[in-house]
Amino acid sequence: MYFMICEINFDGIVGPSHNYAGLSLGNLAATKNAGEVSYPRAAALQGLEKMRSNLGLGLAQGFLLPLPRPNTGWLAAMGADDTMDSRLVAAAWSASSMWTANAATVSPAADTADGRCHLTPANLITMPHRGMEWPDTMHQLGVAFADEAHFAIHPPVPGSFGDEGAANHMRFCAGHGAAGVEVFVYGKSGGPFPARQHEQASRAVARLHGLDPARALFVEQNPAAIAAGAFHNDVVAVANERVLFTHAEAFADQRGTYATIRAAFPELEVVEVPSSAVSLDQAIRTYLFNAQLLSLPDGEMALVVPLESWESSAVRNWLETMLAGNGPIRRVIPVDVRQSMANGGGPACLRLRVVADPATIDPRFILSETKAERMERVIAAHWPEEIHTRDIGDEALARRVVSARAALLEELDLAILT
Numbered sequence: 001m002y003f004m005i006c007e008i009n010f011d012g013i014v015g016p017s018h019n020y021a022g023l024s025l026g027n028l029a030a031t032k033n034a035g036e037v038s039y040p041r042a043a044a045l046q047g048l049e050k051m052r053s054n055l056g057l058g059l060a061q062g063f064l065l066p067l068p069r070p071n072t073g074w075l076a077a078m079g080a081d082d083t084m085d086s087r088l089v090a091a092a093w094s095a096s097s098m099w100t101a102n103a104a105t106v107s108p109a110a111d112t113a114d115g116r117c118h119l120t121p122a123n124l125i126t127m128p129h130r131g132m133e134w135p136d137t138m139h140q141l142g143v144a145f146a147d148e149a150h151f152a153i154h155p156p157v158p159g160s161f162g163d164e165g166a167a168n169h170m171r172f173c174a175g176h177g178a179a180g181v182e183v184f185v186y187g188k189s190g191g192p193f194p195a196r197q198h199e200q201a202s203r204a205v206a207r208l209h210g211l212d213p214a215r216a217l218f219v220e221q222n223p224a225a226i227a228a229g230a231f232h233n234d235v236v237a238v239a240n241e242r243v244l245f246t247h248a249e250a251f252a253d254q255r256g257t258y259a260t261i262r263a264a265f266p267e268l269e270v271v272e273v274p275s276s277a278v279s280l281d282q283a284i285r286t287y288l289f290n291a292q293l294l295s296l297p298d299g300e301m302a303l304v305v306p307l308e309s310w311e312s313s314a315v316r317n318w319l320e321t322m323l324a325g326n327g328p329i330r331r332v333i334p335v336d337v338r339q340s341m342a343n344g345g346g347p348a349c350l351r352l353r354v355v356a357d358p359a360t361i362d363p364r365f366i367l368s369e370t371k372a373e374r375m376e377r378v379i380a381a382h383w384p385e386e387i388h389t390r391d392i393g394d395e396a397l398a399r400r401v402v403s404a405r406a407a408l409l410e411e412l413d414l415a416i417l418t
């Protein structure tokens, strides 16, 4: 058999109930935009365009489908229904599974004791609207990565410890197929906003995945970054192969973190953005670090950034200076994911990285240009154009949301996810 191990980004398709209910304390974009009108169709098309752009770069691209919403089972378990407390109803309607960086933590086969790729769905317990995602996520991962010779899927870690998945996980390696050093970033509670990733959850995932303890590192996120609105590490840092692209205030002990990683992975190359060039607040407002740092087929690295960062003069200046220099990141590709950004989700939040041979994955979850066109047609025909928060809970809208998702599942031959 011919194996071609590569990184595949699985983007979350933005679901038809996408709305701005302001459910995530500590996520400044989401709370600022609470009550705004959302545009689910435009949101899903923006996400699709981003995937197509990456596909056009010659990269493997996968996707995960929106979870069933409104989540009537969850409301029933709460003894509630669509007419009750609006926060509960809004939680059941959230399209938050689009941010697949929080779907699971993934350890590629090269890093694990049994030579399989391990996935642990995140329990996401800190936020009620997110804590309900994992059962359906786990089911979907089970379909996409059903081949047990190559994949192991664990249940989430116990709900005593919050886990937010790959958004707090970085991997360093010489090439995606080579053995890596995995870095888990956790937060400590005590600040004004919740620290969503618990150290014990990270340690459990590393053990369950069978990582070599010498190649699994645990570092603390800077409490000041969480307090400033970086509710996940991927809002202030991103890694790819030998490169760490990071804000200077991402970690509790910035120099110590570099030294710890370097001790396990001497090839580490740090691209640090100093606070004098881009302040922590600017980094969080523009989501410069919530970028996809990608290895292109020609070996160069590209940074897929949200338009918001390209439009900020401070960030753009820094990026242009970086490109003019001799650093490892050779291209910057701005993308429009504004609908997701307004809920605090940039290009990196929208994708889950899986290093594997695409031939071992259920082909229904792999994107091609013709499939993208088919998906575009379904989204354009069925996704609501706009949702006002006062309409959350509306019966007719609920039916529309359910049938829109069903139409996409049918188009993709994935009715099994119903």
Ligand code: SUG
Pocket: 019, 020, 021, 022, 023, 024, 027, 030, 031, 094, 096, 099, 101, 102, 127, 130, 167, 231, 232, 234, 235, 343, 344, 345, 346, 348, 349, 350
């Ligand atoms: O969990 N927003 C998400 C954004 C997740 C971003 N993911 C990463 N950084 N990887 C969150 O805060 C807002 C939904 C609302 O308020 O309705 C929301 O859930």
